[in-house]
Amino acid sequence: MNRLETKDYVVFLVYFLIVSTYGFWIYRRKNTESSGSKDYFLAEGSLTWWAIGSSLIASNISAEQFVGMSGSGFKMGLAIATYELMAALTLIIVAVFFLPLYLKNKIFTMPQFLHQRYNGTVAMIMAVFWLLLYVVVNLTSILYLGAIAVNSISGINLNACMYAMAIFAILITLGGMKVIGFTDVIQVFFLILGGLATTYLALNLVAEHYGSAGVLNGFNFMIQKAPEHFDMILERSNPNFIDLPGLSVLVGGMWIVNLNYWGCNQYITQRALGADLNTGRGGLLFAAFLKILMPVIVVLPGIAAYVLWRENAGSFQTDMIHDGEVNPDRAYPVLLALLPAGLKGLSFAALTAAVVASLAGKANSIATIFTLDIYKKVINPEASEEKLVNVGKITVVVSMILGVLIAPHLGIDKKGGFQYIQEYTGFVSPGIFAMFILGFFWKKTTSSAALFATIGGFLLSLLLKFLPAMVDLSFLAPIGYAVPVNGVYEIPFLDRMGLVFVFCILGMYVISMIENRDNARNMGLEVDTRMFKTTTSFAVGSLLIIGILAAVYTVFW
Numbered sequence: 397m398n399r400l401e402t403k404d405y406v407v408f409l410v411y412f413l414i415v416s417t418y419g420f421w422i423y424r425r426k427n428t429e430s431s432g433s434k435d436y437f438l439a440e441g442s443l444t445w446w447a448i449g450s451s452l453i454a455s456n457i458s459a460e461q462f463v464g465m466s467g468s469g470f471k472m473g474l475a476i477a478t479y480e481l482m483a484a485l486t487l488i489i490v491a492v493f494f495l496p497l498y499l500k501n502k503i504f505t506m507p508q509f510l511h512q513r514y515n516g517t518v519a520m521i522m523a524v525f526w527l528l529l530y531v532v533v534n535l536t537s538i539l540y541l542g543a544i545a546v547n548s549i550s551g552i553n554l555n556a557c558m559y560a561m562a563i564f565a566i567l568i569t570l571g572g573m574k575v576i577g578f579t580d581v582i583q584v585f586f587l588i589l590g591g592l593a594t595t596y597l598a599l600n601l602v603a604e605h606y607g608s609a610g611v612l613n614g615f616n617f618m619i620q621k622a623p624e625h626f627d628m629i630l631e632r633s634n635p636n637f638i639d640l641p642g643l644s645v646l647v648g649g650m651w652i653v654n655l656n657y658w659g660c661n662q663y664i665t666q667r668a669l670g671a672d673l674n675t676g677r678g679g680l681l682f683a684a685f686l687k688i689l690m691p692v693i694v695v696l697p698g699i700a701a702y703v704l705w706r707e708n709a710g711s712f713q714t715d716m717i718h719d720g721e722v723n724p725d726r727a728y729p730v731l732l733a734l735l736p737a738g739l740k741g742l743s744f745a746a747l748t749a750a751v752v753a754s755l756a757g758k759a760n761s762i763a764t765i766f767t768l769d770i771y772k773k774v775i776n777p778e779a780s781e782e783k784l785v786n787v788g789k790i791t792v793v794v795s796m797i798l799g800v801l802i803a804p805h806l807g808i809d810k811k812g813g814f815q816y817i818q819e820y821t822g823f824v825s826p827g828i829f830a831m832f833i834l835g836f837f838w839k840k841t842t843s844s845a846a847l848f849a850t851i852g853g854f855l856l857s858l859l860l861k862f863l864p865a866m867v868d869l870s871f872l873a874p875i876g877y878a879v880p881v882n883g884v885y886e887i888p889f890l891d892r893m894g895l896v897f898v899f900c901i902l903g904m905y906v907i908s909m910i911e912n913r914d915n916a917r918n919m920g921l922e923v924d925t926r927m928f929k930t931t932t933s934f935a936v937g938s939l940l941i942i943g944i945l946a947a948v949y950t951v952f953w
Contacts (some may be wrong), residue, residue: 400550404741411586411745412564419568424571442571447686448668450677452487452672454580455664457587457750457759458538463696465547467724469698470705477691478645479653481945485685486654488938491680492827496927499835500675506662507769513835514843515772517679519917521850523769526662530762533821536639536798538758541804542751545948548729549744550608558803561748562796563944566753569792571764583749584686590746591693593739600699603687605709615696618703625699628952631743638879646949649879649890652897653822662761674931681937701727739859755796762795823861826893829852830900834908836923842911845904853900860892 417650429631468476503509506526511519512724543558550557568579599614606617619626629645630637644650658664669675705712705722715730716722767788779787818888827849834841864886870878878885887895930938 398576400740400744402870403735403738404744405779407738407741408745408748411742413747415579415582415749416425416567418582424578437918439815441830442681443671444681445671445675445678448671448676449686450584451580451753451757452664452679452683453589453669454583454750454753456483456754456857457690457694458754460537460541461690462591462747462750463541463725463728465694466503466698466701467626467726467729468639469695470702470727471698472628472630472639472726473622473699473702474632474691474695475630475636475640475645475942476627478628478640478650480687480690480694481948482650482653483658484644484684484941485945486651486658487680487684487687489655490659490665491677491934492928492930493663494836495668495680496673497923498665499671499676500924501922504669505765506660506665507765507768509835510831510846511769514831518831518843518846518850519769520774521847522828523765525850526765527770528823529824530758530765531795531798532802534801535755535758535762535795538751538800542747542755542802545747546744546751548726549732549740549747555804558800561751562800563754565749565752565759566793566796567783568752569759570789576742580753586749587746587753588686588689590749591745594728594731594746595692596733597698597735597739601731602700602703606702610635614700618696618699621703621707622699625702626952628820629950632879638881638886638888641829641891643890644890644894649893649897652826652829652893655768656825656832657790657821659827660765660832662765662827666786673785673927675677675933677934681797681934681941683768684941685937688941697731698727700761701731703920745774758853766791822889822893823857824850824854826897827851827900830897832903833917834901834904838908840850840908840910841904844911845907848903848907849900852903853896855891856896856899860887860895863887863951 399688415545465479467477497503498509501512503511503512505523507519507523510522539558539562542561543554546552547554552560563757599611599618600609601614603609603611603614606613607775608614608617624634627634629642630640632642641648651935668679672681701712701716705716712730716724716726728735732740732747735743767784772784776783830845830849830853835846864878864884867883870885878887
């Protein structure tokens with residue numbers, strides 16, 4: 397593959413200097429205003445709606461989208477875009493129902509919510525769990541996948557790429573949430589601009605291969621030559637049904653994935669927890685609009701690479717081979733390598749921006765949970781504001797070092813990054829979401845029920861994962877709950893999450909009722925139905941997003 401040229405390094409250097417200089421300016425200005433722990437971890441009252449929305453997307457989009465989701469586009473087509481499109485609708489739901497509850501009750505961390513709604517035991521168990529999940533699964537996968545992508549484009553040593561991105565992320569994270577939030581605006585600008593450049597190249601390459609020109613012609617040729625890659629709802633006969641089981645992406649487990657991620661995840665919700673309600677909602681709505689754009693940037697290039705590979709265009713047949721077989725995750729790096737000098741540097745900067753922004757956001761959330769929910773509550777309750785900020789900074793550095801050390805030993809590249817994250821977080825997502833949703837809206841929910849959902853949901857997820865190896869599940873095939881994979885009938889991942897969620901809800905209901913909490917109060921959680929009312933502008937924006945989603949699913953059903 398072609399490597400970066402001098403022009404590319406110049407473009408990348410400009411990106412690095414802009415982000416670093418702007419971040420340093422924000423940091424200096426912030427230090428003259430406030431240095432408290434809430435300002436450091438949450439940028440309380442400082443972030444605008446466009447900064448919140450940009451930071452949400454910058455933290456969410458990383459190598460697993462650019463590399464993993466493009467690879468899924470190569471393998472299964474537009475259907476994988478459901479993760480992005482359903483996320484847009486989920487962000488609206490979180491803005492209307494979840495955010496007001498957090499802000500009304502001055503919730504700054506997810507363990508704090510669990511402590512206030514249930515008890516300290518539930519909160520501490522989940523605080524420790526989230527720290528392990530963020531470090532061992534999320535931080536490591538972002539670091540390693542990002543390093544692989546940057547290495548494949550630049551030729552720079554894999555470990556050197558990982559160390560450099562970790563150091564860059566630490567420098568941004570040490571400035572606190574305000575620095576992260578405002579530098580993410582620049583990161584998203586490069587992310588979108590560079591991503592669109594790659595999409596333009598990919599679609600134009602398809603058009604040129606068929607003797608035409610222009611992205612619209614390229615898009616039309618893609619639909620004509622690979623119509624099966626433009627089905628949003630997969631049939632049961634589709635070999636990828638195990639990953640995206642038909643209507644479950646609209647009415648099943650996909651809701652658990654998205655609502656848990658966007659509504660019950662410190663890493664994400666932290667961006668809006670320091671704002672007022674209207675500003676936070678505006679940020680979430682802006683993020684929803686950006687989410688609709690993401691399939692254009694990360695999925696269409698993968699489909700284009702598939703068409704070019706199948707048509708044996710250029711060197712695609714050989715470039716897509718890794719370890720003797722076709723590797724879909726090479727689709728995006730292969731396309732980037734074809735960009736002209738300068739433009740390649742811009743896309744390289746976009747990929748790096750996505751990785752670094754995600755690392756910074758994740759590290760900040762790790763520091764927030766450890767400092768406010770473990771250190772302050774258990775280790776040093778009398779710690780000063782300055783001490784808390786310093787502990788947070790130390791936690792950032794330590795977590796990043798741990799991520800760098802353990803990332804190469806987890807086999808992330810062999811599992812596939814997107815699948816790696818989804819698989820391991822999916823074991824606990826149904827239980828966590830059940831615990832949150834009933835904690836929000838059913839005042840009789842008890843602490844014992846919450847513990848049952850957390851532990852019982854995890855154990856049932858494990859059981860359903862390994863059940864096909866012990867029991868023949870072919871009897872579930874007629875109703876679509878089992879799909880043959882290498883001769884074994886397995887339950888699709890999303891359906892498995894839906895079943896576990898229902899199990900957790902029913903179990904929580906029974907346990908809560910047995911504990912006879914007829915007169916239970918809402919455990920310190922204040923709920924006022926008036927706070928769910930939105931502004932007219934928010935309602936109009938939400939309807940516009942819903943209309944776009946309806947149109948996409950209607951056209952590409």
